[in-house]
Amino acid sequence: MSDNPEIGQNVDVNGIGTNYITAGSGTPLILIHGSGPGVTAYANWRGVIPDFSQHFHCYAPDTLGFGYTDFPDDIDGFSMDRWVAHLIGFMDALGIAKAHFIGNSYGGALTLALATRHPDRVGGIVLMGSAGRAEFQMTQGLQEVWGYEPSIDNMRELMRTFAHDPSLVKEEIVRSRYEASIRPGAHEKYSSLFPGPRQRWLTELSTSDDKLSAMPHPTLIVHGREDVIVPVERSIRFNEVIPNSELHVFGNCGHWTQIEMRERFVELVIPFLKRIAL
Numbered sequence: 603m604s605d606n607p608e609i610g611q612n613v614d615v616n617g618i619g620t621n622y623i624t625a626g627s628g629t630p631l632i633l634i635h636g637s638g639p640g641v642t643a644y645a646n647w648r649g650v651i652p653d654f655s656q657h658f659h660c661y662a663p664d665t666l667g668f669g670y671t672d673f674p675d676d677i678d679g680f681s682m683d684r685w686v687a688h689l690i691g692f693m694d695a696l697g698i699a700k701a702h703f704i705g706n707s708y709g710g711a712l713t714l715a716l717a718t719r720h721p722d723r724v725g726g727i728v729l730m731g732s733a734g735r736a737e738f739q740m741t742q743g744l745q746e747v748w749g750y751e752p753s754i755d756n757m758r759e760l761m762r763t764f765a766h767d768p769s770l771v772k773e774e775i776v777r778s779r780y781e782a783s784i785r786p787g788a789h790e791k792y793s794s795l796f797p798g799p800r801q802r803w804l805t806e807l808s809t810s811d812d813k814l815s816a817m818p819h820p821t822l823i824v825h826g827r828e829d830v831i832v833p834v835e836r837s838i839r840f841n842e843v844i845p846n847s848e849l850h851v852f853g854n855c856g857h858w859t860q861i862e863m864r865e866r867f868v869e870l871v872i873p874f875l876k877r878i879a880l
Contacts, residue, residue, distance in 0.1 A: 626655030634709030826855030
């Protein structure tokens with residue numbers, strides 16, 4: 603066992619060693635992280651997994667290309683097809699026939715892609731500051747996230763972009779994410795995920811309105827009003843297009859809903875998902 607809490611269990615997913623955090627028992631709940639530098643499932647979800655694991659069997663994987671999951675040698679650019687295939691393979695490897703999903707930003711886009719391609723594998727959905735629609739134009743905030751160059755000052759400024767209240771950006775978070783971003787080979791791998799021109803990757807992450815409007819899944823959409831990475835207007839449009847959806851907007855909140863509004867986020871999500879049968 604590693605002393606690093608970001609390294610949990612490992613499962614072989616079609617030849618890809620996949621790192622994941624797990625806790626709890628009962629109904630499966632899969633939590634999909636965002637796409638920032640130095641991100642891992644643990645870094646993204648550690649504040650809420652203790653709450654969710656009291657009601658669900660939580661699985662938080664490092665998705666393909668991120669964290670401590672193996673980075674394929676044969677990678678020639680990433681695609682939504684490959685991200686979805688890896689996530690379905692992860693479920694198959696662990697014997698998860700169907701699960702609820704919480705997706706953060708990029709993780710929300712991945713969740714929507716999976717739900718529209720494999721609807722029978724998905725129960726309830728929670729989108730949090732989610733990408734995933736073609737009309738989303740690149741923001742300066744997201745440009746800075748995907749164009750990050752490693753330095754402690756750059757990481758500190760980037761983390762302050764994520765949070766509306768800069769006092770929430772503790773030096774421990776900055777240092778942890780910075781150290782993760784400079785692991786041997788980490789920046790080269792991260793830079794290969796969303797190389798410029800970057801607008802094309804928002805298109806790659808998108809699901810068409812026709813497919814979204816056909817989704818039967820109960821969907822809770824959560825967004826911070828002051829989010830400068832993914833503007834709240836994206837979630838308003840999701841709510842307009844996804845038929846079985848409801849929208850909750852937090853004021854005085856940026857892109858880190860699960861951190862900035864942790865208690866209220868948990869209070870919204872748990873009863874929403876518990877009333878949905880798999």
